[in-house]
Amino acid sequence: MSQVQDNMASPNLQITGGAVSSCNRKKSLTKSLHALISSTPIPEESIPYLVALLQNELNTYPKQRSYTFKPNAKGWIIGNDSNLEYIQTRKDGFQYLHFLLQNPGKVIHVMQVYHIGQSAPEIMGNLTAECVDDISLSSPQALIDETTRRSISQRITELKKQIAISDVMPSHPDQKELTQLTDYLSQSNNGVRRNNFTDESEKARVNVQKKIKSALTEIIQVSPDLGSHLKNTINTGYEVIYSPAPINPPEWDLF
Numbered sequence: 001m002s003q004v005q006d007n008m009a010s011p012n013l014q015i016t017g018g019a020v021s022s023c024n025r026k027k028s029l030t031k032s033l034h035a036l037i038s039s040t041p042i043p044e045e046s047i048p049y050l051v052a053l054l055q056n057e058l059n060t061y062p063k064q065r066s067y068t069f070k071p072n073a074k075g076w077i078i079g080n081d082s083n084l085e086y087i088q089t090r091k092d093g094f095q096y097l098h099f100l101l102q103n104p105g106k107v108i109h110v111m112q113v114y115h116i117g118q119s120a121p122e123i124m125g126n127l128t129a130e131c132v133d134d135i136s137l138s139s140p141q142a143l144i145d146e147t148t149r150r151s152i153s154q155r156i157t158e159l160k161k162q163i164a165i166s167d168v169m170p171s172h173p174d175q176k177e178l179t180q181l182t183d184y185l186s187q188s189n190n191g192v193r194r195n196n197f198t199d200e201s202e203k204a205r206v207n208v209q210k211k212i213k214s215a216l217t218e219i220i221q222v223s224p225d226l227g228s229h230l231k232n233t234i235n236t237g238y239e240v241i242y243s244p245a246p247i248n249p250p251e252w253d254l255f
Helices: 002-008 019-038 044-059 092-101 110-117 146-166 173-189 199-222 224-233
Strands: 066-071 076-080 083-087 239-242 251-253
Touching (some): 019 044, 066 224, 083 199, 092 239, 146 173, 146 199, 173 239
Antiparallel strands (some): 066 076, 076 083
């Protein structure tokens, strides 16, 4: 164990040499693997090679970032671990972002996000998606009005352009939203009742998307690093999600 600690205390350890050293390195790592599989002690001569291998692997991962996004009496304290800024605003877009940051990786219906945004910041507390699962996501309406139809058609056009540029996978949120909207519009044109996307949901989608975009514009002006991260990880539509990288996601100070 003492040799493991000594090796871990030497972050710049490198295993160099010619063919013989390379052969020894392979043999040592093979012994280490067999030891791990059989739950037996790792040979001491193999430890330096194993430590160097693990250190090289760790060095490939980006440094974990830390961000702050928490409500204040009259606004929000935001920024990264080296620079914090204060924005005096009570705009809904900041409420929407704050709620999404509490639920990383969770797909949330836009109606849930919209209703959360209507709550006062001082009484919101720590809200997760499960806290608002009982919010009605649709209301019984048979057909959509012409304004909603035009809005949906415009959104379909926007999604097609985004998908054409980025060449996204079928499982990407933009592609899923495009399929849902296209199907819904087709069904509504045929007079079929659909409750998944009602006029209320469409208005909520437009509202949430517009206000998040406005909030991001303000954030980028005072904290470009934080704003860029949010812009690249927040997806809006009928389903809204904050999707940070699964490996080494940032830490958040939210309260």
